Amino acid sequence: MSQNRPTLSYPLESRTALEPPAEWAELRRGCPVASVRLPSGDEAKLVTRYEDVKQVMADPRFTRRLSADDAARLTDSASGGLFNSEIAKIIPDGGEGHQRWRRLVGKWFTAKRMAALRPRMAEIAERLIDDMVKRGQPADLRAGLGFPLPVYVICDMLGVPAADRDRFSYWSDTLLNLTRYGDAEINAAQAEFFEYMSTHVAAKREQPGDDLLSALIRESVVEGEGLSDMELLVTGMGLLVAGHETTANMIGKMVSMLLADRARWERLLADPSLVRSAVEESLRFDANSGFGLPRYLPEEAEIGGTMMPRGTTVICNMAAANRDESAFDHADQMDLDRSPNPHLAFGAGAHSCLGQSxxxxxxxxxxxxxxxxxxxxxxxxxxxxxxRLDGLIVGGLREVPVRW
Structure with a gap:
């Protein structure tokens, strides 16, 4: 069936910012591997079924080597965007090199460490809400709480000044560009970001602190198996982007989904023990999660009953997979105590999101x-x-206007 369907423009559009595109259900039913045209004009294959998306993300044949000559470009900018850029090549794609990187960095993102950070996160949230209330209503919850909280947290972890948060946000957006920025603006911003992080890493070498980058530097000196200077720099840039951008957007979307149907919010007020499962369901139910995860196929492979040739670029749409009725009962309903909830919001396999805790x-x-x-x-x-926040590979809302 996928051979007979016309090529779709991707990303797909939806009627409202919180609703899924109508095509998701149609594709899962009749065209699980669909041809799509990316903003660059290049073609790729889109995967929308739960089992297929999970298989692609867990199968080492589907790699992150989007810089390959025959890989589809996501954007037509000369920088290639986040996945196609030179920066993307620095962290090893697989094998022992990738496992080494995950071992070194992952120990800072364990559930135990996050539990220790909880009081600090709550303190930041309290202060930000105080400030938001003082400024009066209506307020933009994204600007007042959703954006600054993850920035403060990741800045603490990396030992960088949170006062630079507006610069980080702009630099992050240019790295995550699809259609918003031109080449000149992207190049200038990334040069500034690169210089900033280079200076920061050098300063940590001279005067290490109690932070993630300082620890990685110490391990490279003491144990001899740490990261190279370039790996340290790109790790810092990547964590700063990933550590705030997606969560900042998700805070706004989660609160909006819960308030869109007042019964959901009232249920949480009546039973706060549902907070953890409500967070997981918000992650699953999110129809505005962004572009998805691209993968490159350096050899022939089959997925969803379709044989794909070497050189194919595959887009895994985890949000569409999370609405698959074959994996979730009443998948189009938000069930705050859904359990189990094996959603794919953080990916799967060896490249699942390091910062999910x-x-x-x-x-x-x-x-x-x-x-x-x-x-x-x-x-x-x-x-x-x-x-909807448009033009970036991450999904979000421009504003979340609230009152109380």
């Missing part, structure tokens, strides 16, 4: 504090008037 903890803390501090919180505009 950090993201989960931040989302839980934000929701706990909001329920306690602002029980009368509500959207200040109808849910279908919320505007």
């Amino acid at each position: 950090l993201a989960r903890t931040e989302l839980q803390v934000v929701l706990e504090v909001l329920l306690r501090r602002l029980p009368t919180l509500e959207l200040a505009v109808p849910a279908d008037e919320l505007e």
Whole structure:
């Protein structure tokens, strides 16, 4: 069937910012491996079924080598975007090199470490809500809470000044560009980001602190198996981007989804023990998660009953897979105590999101504090008037107007 369907423009559009594109259900039913045209004009294959997406993400034949000559470019910018850029080549794609990197960096993102950070996260959330209340209502929850909290946390972890958060946000956006920025702006911003992080890593070498980058530097000196200077630099840039951008957007989307149907918020107020499962369900139910994960196939492989030739670029749409009725009962309903909930929001396999414990903890803390501090919180505009954040590979909302 996928051979007979016309090529779709990707990313797919939806009617409102919180709703999935209508094509998701159609593709899962009749065209699980669909041809799509990317913003660059290149073609790729889109995978939308739960089992197929999970298989691609776990199968080492589907690699992250988007810099290959015959890989599809996501964007037509000369930089190639985040996945196609030279920066993407620095961290090893697989094998022992990738495992070494995950061992060194992953120890900073364990559930145990995140539990220790919980009081600090709650303290930051309390302060940000105080400031938001002082400024008055209506307020933009994304700007007042969703964006700054993850920035403060990741800046603490990396030992960089949170005062530079607006610069980080702009640099991150240019790295995550699809269609928003031109080449000149991207190149200038990335040069600034590269220089900033180079200076920061050099300063940590001279005067190490109690932070992730300092620890990685110490391990490279003492144990001799640490990261190279370039790996340290790119790790710092990558963690700064990933450590705040996706969670900042998810905070706004999660609160919007819960407030879009007042019964959901009231249920959490009545039973705060549901916060953890509500966070997981928000991650699963998110229809605005962004571009998805691209993978490159350096050899022939079959997926979803379709044989794909060498050189194929595959887009895994985890959000579409998370709405698959074959994997989740009543998949199009938000069930706050859904269990089990094996969603794919953080990926699967060897490349599953390193910072998922950090993201989960931040989302839980934000929701706990909001329920306690602002029980009368509500959207200040109808849910279908919320505007989607466009032009980047991450999904989000431009603003989350609220009152209380």
